Amino acid sequence: MLNGLDQHGWVSMPGCMNHDDSIRLARECQASCDNGDFVTAGVGRGKGLEVRENIRQDRVKWIQPGEESVEQEIYLAKLEVMRLAINERFFLGLFDFEGHFAIYSEGGFYKAHLDRHAGTGSRIVTVILYLNEHWQPGDGGELKLWTTSGSRDGAYALIEPRLGTMVCFMAGDFWHEVMPAVKPRMSITGWFRRCET
Ligand code: OGA
Numbered sequence: 001m002l003n004g005l006d007q008h009g010w011v012s013m014p015g016c017m018n019h020d021d022s023i024r025l026a027r028e029c030q031a032s033c034d035n036g037d038f039v040t041a042g043v044g045r046g047k048g049l050e051v052r053e054n055i056r057q058d059r060v061k062w063i064q065p066g067e068e069s070v071e072q073e074i075y076l077a078k079l080e081v082m083r084l085a086i087n088e089r090f091f092l093g094l095f096d097f098e099g100h101f102a103i104y105s106e107g108g109f110y111k112a113h114l115d116r117h118a119g120t121g122s123r124i125v126t127v128i129l130y131l132n133e134h135w136q137p138g139d140g141g142e143l144k145l146w147t148t149s150g151s152r153d154g155a156y157a158l159i160e161p162r163l164g165t166m167v168c169f170m171a172g173d174f175w176h177e178v179m180p181a182v183k184p185r186m187s188i189t190g191w192f193r194r195c196e197t
């Protein structure tokens, strides 16, 4: 992960989370959605936050500090090891993680965007864990990530959202989009943050 971030600014790691822990998170995500805990995701920040279904169509449930399930704690512990390692290597001063479960229904997408606008905001590194056990080609919902920092054309990677695959990238540098899902698609998306000054 560290070498990938260092050399390219992004990295995709199939099988990063083991099968059993990933499955438990997938089940929790599905159960919580069935329970009605998810809300339609918005675009923008603070008072500018609004639902714009022409841009993004996922529903989310935020991980609530102090209310984590055992499954979430296992994942958060892994993220904590990563956060410390990233700080040690790159001196980024990341101080915490915020994240949410996300579900895209059939046809759902998220148009090309950056997770942080240049020079603003506290989200420094994006981390996504995919939770789709039987994903196969044709199921859609790939992450399209343009691999040239700051550019939204040219070369891109198409990352399959398979159970246990983790993707990390520099939140303000890499344009990305979620291709339309043909089948429902689940993930946990979050960000390592730095203090906003
Ligand atoms: C996001 C996002 C990508 C993905 O939630 O900001 O870009 O593959 N998600 O889920």
Ligand code: MN
Residues within 6 Å of the ligand: 113, 114, 115, 176
């Ligand atoms: Mn994004």
